[in-house]
Amino acid sequence: MSYIAILLTFIFINNFIFSQFLGMCPFIGVSKNSENAIGMGASVTFVTTVASVITWAIYYFLLVPFSLEYLQTVTFILVIASLVQLLEMVIQKISPALYKALGIYLPLITTNCAVLGIAIINITNGYNVMEAFTGGLAAGLGFTLAIVLMSNIREKLDLQPVRKAYRGVPIAFISAGLMSLAFMAFDKSLITNLHLV
Amino acid sequence: MNIVMAIIVVAVLGGIFGFGLSFAEKRLAVKKDPKVLALEPIMPGINCGVCGYAGCAAYAAAVALGEAPIGLCSPGGPDLVAKMAEIMGEKVDASGETRRKVAHVMCRGNVEVSSKGYEYEGLEDCNAAFLLFGGDYSCKTACLHLGSCIKVCPTDAISRDAEGYIIVDEQKCISCEKCVQICPTGVMHMIYEDSEYAIECNSHEPGGKVRKVCTVGCIGCKICENKYPESGCSVDKFLATFDQTSPHSQIADAAEACPTKCIIKR
Numbered sequence: 001m002s003y004i005a006i007l008l009t010f011i012f013i014n015n016f017i018f019s020q021f022l023g024m025c026p027f028i029g030v031s032k033n034s035e036n037a038i039g040m041g042a043s044v045t046f047v048t049t050v051a052s053v054i055t056w057a058i059y060y061f062l063l064v065p066f067s068l069e070y071l072q073t074v075t076f077i078l079v080i081a082s083l084v085q086l087l088e089m090v091i092q093k094i095s096p097a098l099y100k101a102l103g104i105y106l107p108l109i110t111t112n113c114a115v116l117g118i119a120i121i122n123i124t125n126g127y128n129v130m131e132a133f134t135g136g137l138a139a140g141l142g143f144t145l146a147i148v149l150m151s152n153i154r155e156k157l158d159l160q161p162v163r164k165a166y167r168g169v170p171i172a173f174i175s176a177g178l179m180s181l182a183f184m185a186f187d188k189s190l191i192t193n194l195h196l197v
Numbered sequence: 198m199n200i201v202m203a204i205i206v207v208a209v210l211g212g213i214f215g216f217g218l219s220f221a222e223k224r225l226a227v228k229k230d231p232k233v234l235a236l237e238p239i240m241p242g243i244n245c246g247v248c249g250y251a252g253c254a255a256y257a258a259a260v261a262l263g264e265a266p267i268g269l270c271s272p273g274g275p276d277l278v279a280k281m282a283e284i285m286g287e288k289v290d291a292s293g294e295t296r297r298k299v300a301h302v303m304c305r306g307n308v309e310v311s312s313k314g315y316e317y318e319g320l321e322d323c324n325a326a327f328l329l330f331g332g333d334y335s336c337k338t339a340c341l342h343l344g345s346c347i348k349v350c351p352t353d354a355i356s357r358d359a360e361g362y363i364i365v366d367e368q369k370c371i372s373c374e375k376c377v378q379i380c381p382t383g384v385m386h387m388i389y390e391d392s393e394y395a396i397e398c399n400s401h402e403p404g405g406k407v408r409k410v411c412t413v414g415c416i417g418c419k420i421c422e423n424k425y426p427e428s429g430c431s432v433d434k435f436l437a438t439f440d441q442t443s444p445h446s447q448i449a450d451a452a453e454a455c456p457t458k459c460i461i462k463r
Binding site for chain 1: 227
């Protein structure tokens, strides 16, 4: 599978939010304004990319030699949680401005299922390390796309005469559902038609 | 054998990450401003947000950077201002002493003096009752007596008296305004603690409408304002307000003359 095919797959066809329903919590929680949404998207992209490579290494250099593949979920959670903590410290030290922008979202990502999801999908699909890196990057970009689109919609929704019972999260879920329907238009045939396989 | 291996691998990984993180924390520790470290412990720590910052720690950081003035913290009061000024090396002029504000329920309505639109039977919560036609009282700015303010008060300053009215213990009130924010009818107001009188009505409806639904509401008749110009009362949109700072020598007479007796001595 070419790298472009992986990018297209995770950004559009298997978008984490709209077709896999992973990482819904920050998607709803942090999509109230587009500035925060971009911050959250950037943090998630960063973490999925780094976590993909590191979990790939852990899996193939530690779990496979000892035939402990069944431990992947436990070890991946351990890896991701510590990785995010470490990242938080590093960012705080190196760039206080970036820390201020991302700082509050990083702990949210610790237990974000999108990050664990891409780590496990990389392994299930049997990617090599560069493919895993691309997969992580694409998953993050797909998440960013979804959350930024959503935040723009929600900013507009705030100004609309929405019925009281639907205001806030309920209408957000309905909008998310409609966007998800739209994303269903992207499917595997896109990749075959573009002759990317 | 496999199980032993699994335990070892997970334990070793956990150990490496644990030690790695604690080591990283030491190496990457960010030095905090000593002023912030000194300010944080003296803050009230209830994170009420009256100062306009996200919490006590955020306000302390802003003060330490010189972005915020000291004295925005109403729960802390003058004591905190003095302590913060000492840490920041600033001088506070005692003349600008702030008058303390306390929460007060601006309504004397109850089942006997006010009419009800319907009987409310449901969740003991003002906001829940307010969803149904703005509460059971015909007056939509009345105190609903369901006690959302009691639940939200961080210092247990709000309680019910024997007659069921909501009362505020002014010694305990720290002016955090949480009750003002949660009250759906807006009947909770912040008034100056040293005010001798309060006009306990919250209705801006014209007199006729108020008369129909309540016998103790302010009808906006302006007797206090016109007949007793020295009473300190002024009427705006059919509701009188009392100001302690203006001349108020005639307030006792005005209270006596008020047709609905809504000027209450505190």
